[in-house]
Amino acid sequence: MNGARLAAVVCYSAVASPTETTPTPPSASPDQALVDALRSHAPGAFEQLVRTRGGRLLAVTRRLLGNEEDARDAVQETFMNAYRSIDRFEGGSLLSTWLHRIAVNVSLMKLRTRKRKPEESLDHLLPAFKDDGHFMERFESGSEPADVRLSRIEEQATVRTAIDELPEHYRTVLLLRDIEGLDTRDVAEQLGITANAVKLRLHRARQALRTLLAPRLGRPDR
Amino acid sequence: MSKMTCRACSDFLADYLDGQLDPGIRATFEVHLDKCRNCRAYLEQYAAVIKAGRCACERENEQAAGALPEELVRAILAAQAERGNTSDA
Incomplete structure (x- = not known):
């Protein structure tokens, strides 16, 4: 394999392994200030959390659930769960990562409770x-x-x-x-x-x- | 495995990109790839759609940041306030 092609393959490998990337370490943090405010039930803290983080979470739940009503319910549940368990947020990850994980879990829970559909073929x-194992189609590199x-x-x-x-x-x-x-x-x-x-x-x-x-x-x- | 078909090559794509192919199979895979322009183009496109999906969804997340519908914000705040009152009772 020539050098250029090998370099391209290395690039693809990086693309295909999202879980192997190192997360950005939390900085000394606006997150921590907000977490402290939430823990002390400071007025406006929860609203700030919802307004600043909610949009991205709604995009995630919409994609996973494919239904606006369920997606909105999932965001609401995410914030309620987060508020309830804010004392367990250890700061080992970013607050946005932690919320994102809760939103994914809540969405999956909703998917599991849906009536199972038969698997569609693709x-x-x-x-x-x-028959000889070659592709039927020709693929072109542009x-x-x-x-x-x-x-x-x-x-x-x-x-x-x-x-x-x-x-x-x-x-x-x-x-x-x-x-x-x-x-x-x-x-x-x-x-x-x-x-x-x-x-x-x-x-x-x-x-x-x-x-x-x-x-x-x-x-x-x- | 001394030779590989395009079909087998296609089956190994995901493990290859994840770096999880057994070294012997990987070597055979790369020999096939080196000789088969069609499989190289397929690999390029397969990897491209993974990256494109990630870019498109990340872009969607960025566009959505700070854009939670107001009625949903109000519903969440009301639910939280109600829960707070219930906990206080």
Whole structure:
């Protein structure tokens, strides 16, 4: 493998391992001041927490639950849980990370209580192979790297829409692993499935997402 | 494994990107990748959608920061106040 290609692969490896990145250490902190205010029930502290942190949490719960009413309930529950357990916040992570984790857990709890839907197939979005094991389709590298093209602001709504189009069983795993950064074991535990099932669903979800985004991945310069 | 097909290569993509392939399989995978332009393009696109998903959702989070609907803020504050009153009782 030549040097340039190897460098690209190293870059992809970093992209694909969100759980291996080192979290930013908490700074000496506005967080701590707010946590202290919450612990002492200072007037306005809880409202400040809700107003400054709530928007991001709503974006997370909307993605996971795909339903505005449930997403709002989950945000409310997140803040109530956080307020109740603020004494247990140890400051080992950022306050936003701690809240985010609560929001994900609350959302997963809601997903578990929903009536189970039969698993939808996404076989039609997976690559097809010839008898000799070669891909049926030809894939092209454009003159511009695919990640640069897809990461443009004007493509981001398309990417989010494509994620929303994935069947729920696959979308949830992709969101938890690739977007929220949970590790495979955590996702398996939260969803009550095996680690192998998580890995398989994640791989298929990524393949399906690639197919959905294929029109954006071709050669724009042709 | 002395030779690898595109199908097998596709099955190993996630473990390869996570750095979790057994060294022997990884070597065979990389030999295949070196020879197969189609698999290299597929790998590039597969990795790109992972990164793009993360970028798009992070952007969505940033846009949503500080934008909690006012009626939801009020509902949360009311629920907390009610809970506080209940605890005091």
